[in-house]
Amino acid sequence: MTSRKTExxxxxxxxxxxxxxxxxxxxxxxxxxxxxxxxxELTARFDNIGGLKARSSVKVGxxxxxxxxxxxxxxxxxxxxxxxxxxxxxxxxxxxxxxLSILTSGLLGEQFIGLQPGFIFPEDIVRISEDKVCETxxxxxxxxxxxxxxxxxxxxALVLEDLIGQFLFxxxxx
Amino acid sequence: xxxxxxxxxxxxxxAIDTIGAVGQASLMLFGALFAFPKWxxxxxxxxQMYVVGVQSLLIIMVSGLFIGMVMALQGYTxxxxxxxxxxxxxxxxxxxxxxxxxxxxxxxxAGRAGSALTAxxxxxxxxxxxxxxxxMAIDPLRRIISPRFWxxxxxxxxxxxxxxxIGILGGHLVGVDWLGVDSGSYWSxxxxxxDWNQDVVNGIIKSFVFALVVVWIALFKGYSCIPTSEGISxxxxxxxxxxxxxxxGLDFILTAxxxxxx
Numbered sequence: 001m002t003s004r005k006t007e008x009x010x011x012x013x014x015x016x017x018x019x020x021x022x023x024x025x026x027x028x029x030x031x032x033x034x035x036x037x038x039x040x041e042l043t044a045r046f047d048n049i050g051g052l053k054a055r056s057s058v059k060v061g062x063x064x065x066x067x068x069x070x071x072x073x074x075x076x077x078x079x080x081x082x083x084x085x086x087x088x089x090x091x092x093x094x095x096x097x098x099x100l101s102i103l104t105s106g107l108l109g110e111q112f113i114g115l116q117p118g119f120i121f122p123e124d125i126v127r128i129s130e131d132k133v134c135e136t137x138x139x140x141x142x143x144x145x146x147x148x149x150x151x152x153x154x155x156x157a158l159v160l161e162d163l164i165g166q167f168l169f170x171x172x173x174x
Numbered sequence: 175x176x177x178x179x180x181x182x183x184x185x186x187x188x189a190i191d192t193i194g195a196v197g198q199a200s201l202m203l204f205g206a207l208f209a210f211p212k213w214x215x216x217x218x219x220x221x222q223m224y225v226v227g228v229q230s231l232l233i234i235m236v237s238g239l240f241i242g243m244v245m246a247l248q249g250y251t252x253x254x255x256x257x258x259x260x261x262x263x264x265x266x267x268x269x270x271x272x273x274x275x276x277x278x279x280x281x282x283x284a285g286r287a288g289s290a291l292t293a294x295x296x297x298x299x300x301x302x303x304x305x306x307x308x309x310m311a312i313d314p315l316r317r318i319i320s321p322r323f324w325x326x327x328x329x330x331x332x333x334x335x336x337x338x339x340i341g342i343l344g345g346h347l348v349g350v351d352w353l354g355v356d357s358g359s360y361w362s363x364x365x366x367x368x369d370w371n372q373d374v375v376n377g378i379i380k381s382f383v384f385a386l387v388v389v390w391i392a393l394f395k396g397y398s399c400i401p402t403s404e405g406i407s408x409x410x411x412x413x414x415x416x417x418x419x420x421x422x423g424l425d426f427i428l429t430a431x432x433x434x435x436x
Contacts, residue, residue, distance in 0.1 A: 003217075003221070006220070006221055006224040007220055009224055009228045010220050010223045010224050010227070010228060012228075013223070013224075013227050013228045013231060013329075013332065014332070016231075016332075016336055017332035017333075017335055017336055019339075020332075020335045020336045020338070020339035020340070021335050021339075023339040023342075023343075024271070024335065024338060024339055024342075024374050025370065025374070027342075027361065027365075028267055028271070028339075028342055028364055028365070028368050028374070029365065029368045029369060029370040029373065029374050055369075057366065
């Protein structure tokens with residue numbers, strides 16, 4: 001009876017399917033990296049988010065440090081609010097004075113958020129090392145961006161129509 | 175007047191036949207679904223997985239490889255005009271994972287395994303093997319239909335996963351190794367774009383639904399065929415035609431449900 005050979009081949013078939021699933025999970029969808037990992041949350045208000053979507057990346061000088069969690073319209077101010085999730089590896093890294101801008105990768109690429117790190121006053125550096133303001137439960141004194149904090153300095157997405165309108169307006173006034 | 179009456183008689187008869195066939199098919203499906211938990215049937219199912227799954231492996235793998243390679247070649251010639259050949263990875267991966275993987279696998283499976291199942295069971299019926307089993311108090315639904323049904327439903331999603339993985343590797347072969355797209359951007363942009371739940375799992379769900387439909391049609395067409403050589407050939411043809419139409423129709427509905435609204 002060839003039953004044993006049949007079972008062997010079916011076993012190889014199943015193993016092949018599992019290997020293919022692993023390829024899809026790790027190499028194609030990169031499930032291991034994107035899903036896990038501790039993160040903290042930041043919010044930011046923009047005048048116009050252009051084509052930004054949930055899951056767009058947040059980059060610092062081209063390095064991905066987080067992703068857009070969700071985008072919603074503020075109830076009374078009627079401007080878009082963007083919630084960002086930044087990797088815990090970059091905790092206490094970006095100063096309060098950092099700014100966000102919505103950028104486009106390439107001519108036709110998708111839009112992402114560029115984080116431009118700000119500066120820290122010398123006296124703040126002293127406060128961090130001596131008073132340990134970033135290690136207490138109350139984070140409001142910490143000069144770094146912490147969980148739940150809002151980034152004030154934001155630049156909206158570039159909207160081509162506005163840009164052309166501005167250009168024509170400038171041409172007319174000359 | 176009698177012609178009009180005849181017309182309505184015909185209409186009524188075809189309606190009754192159709193509903194009867196749906197009922198019969200449902201009864202057969204019910205019988206096959208609930209005949210699984212028996213150790214002997216597991217052995218029979220594994221034997222059928224060899225026939226249905228392992229023997230389909232070659233055609234699935236070769237088609238996957240070539241479809242991935244063609245996708246990469248076609249995509250590259252268009253994307254390179256916009257300087258966007260870095261997006262080749264997500265283009266190949268998404269189109270294969272979401273559509274081509276499940277659909278082409280199901281079409282090939284219907285042609286390769288579905289037709290064979292219909293012909294096999296049709297011939298069993300024509301040579302009265304099914305009746306003989308019943309004479310021996312063995313339920314043919316349990317002994318013949320159920321193992322084949324489960325073997326098909328288990329095998330096809332696995333075949334679709336293998337198809338997708340090989341297709342994407344085939345895209346890499348042409349896009350990166352031949353046409354010179356950067357290997358890093360092929361994988362990294364793919365990883366940034368492809369979502370496990372949204373794309374991979376939905377593709378597997380699709381192929382699972384196709385598997386149910388294809389195997390059900392194939393088995394029912396064989397089980398209910400007219401037991402003559404002509405009837406078997408007709409049933410085999412119908413299996414391939416109906417399965418293909420069902421796959422393409424269902425694919426649209428599933429795509430609309432999974433990716434359409436958002």
